[in-house]
Amino acid sequence: MAAEGKAIDALGQFELQPFLGPIGEAVRFSQSNAHMLAAVGIISGLMIWGMARRAIIPGRLQAAAEMSYDFVHDLVTGQVGDEGKRFFPFVFSLFMFVLFGNLIGLLPFAFTFTSHIAVTFTLAMVVFILTTIVGIAIHGKHWFSYFVPEGAPKPLLPLIVPIEIISYLSRPVSLSVRLFANMVAGHVMLKVFATFVVMIGGAGILGIFGATLPLALNVVLIGFELLVAFLQAYVFAILTSIYLHDAVHLH
Template sequence: MASPIEQFNIKPIAHFELAGIDVSFTNSSLWMVIVVALLSLFLIGGTRKSASVPGRWQVMVELMYSFIAGMIRDNVGKEGKQYFPFIFTLFVFVLGLNLAGMVPYAFTVTSHIAVNFAMAAFIFIGVTLVGFAKNGAGYLKLFAPSGVPMWLLPMIVLIELISYCTRPISLSVRLFANMLAGHIMMKVFAGFILSLAAAGAVGMVGAVLPFTVNVLLTGLEILVACLQAYVFTILTCIYLNDAMHPAH
């Protein structure tokens, strides 16, 4: 029986090396390319006609657009609109990767912390730069809450700074852990089916149980895939809001 974590192995497809660093095109990169291609097809295809009375395809794309536009308006405000392209790309990319992981034999790119942390670190640095660009040195007030006595201030600033630095970790670990745990669980229950079925007639009847669980898990995992993409995006919006209006 295959090990439940074997599905997360990175396998190089085409080997490249750049200045001594392994930059091979792997199965992870392959699935990113596939997802980006499918998303482009979906979004460009849906907006191709741009009819005032939209067809089904166009409605799907428009729903996605208004969902993210609404999220930005509610969480960041009107000024957040300029970041719409980034937030929208982030959402559809993470959602696409999560959902692509549900396809049998597919590779779940977001189950690797390296990928998620790269995205989270990019968001973290970007949001910090936006904060300084919009507020100048006033952004530092985020680290010094008002009403703190002078002698306590250095420690509070340090604590707030560490707390600020936990953001990319909290952001990436949540997506990574959810995807990893879900896919391991599905694989483990699939393993139960096989080993029970191999144990004779009684086992075959018993194998119905883990099979039922796996069917339910598949539904749950699709929900988790969408929910975690949503959480990732909305947290980015919340951080962005902190950067634009650092009042607290």
């Protein structure tokens, strides 16, 4: 499909298709939604099933569940401090959702819902609105002093305050674009080199030897993508914690 007509179709993998043909078409349910549901199901399964036995010596599933819990717990309390425990469930769900979205997308025939700016921007807006509401709820009117840096000269304030506001508004944009761009770039690279394998491999005996080169590169890339999948979920979670820290502590 990818190498049809000697053209590399690297972006076709991001197209939305109705899930289960006419059934999905009728209720506007795409494969992206189906993968989100799958991610939520796998996470719930891991946490509920993994912790069901509550063994003192954890098995594999329980160890995975406990490790992810501990990891996010240390991340949130390390960044936000003790007040951060209130936000642990939020950051944990966000981290697991993004992580499993990235990981599921690496499986063959699967779809990466984190490669859509609509999804990542929605997640980033949730973070943005939550941090703003938390900041206003905790500090009241005093929260607006966030846009007035300490020690700034008075005559410069009309210039500095709009710049601070733009800087604050750019947070959800940078948060979502970072995740989206990383996932798209990785999957496009994988697709391009996979297409090279087919194209070169089709060129006779010599081509089969030549095709091993992009194939080897793709093996390396998959490993790299696993790292990126984890790293981007981590960055998303830690930036959320940093924004929460700013909202709770203000200065």
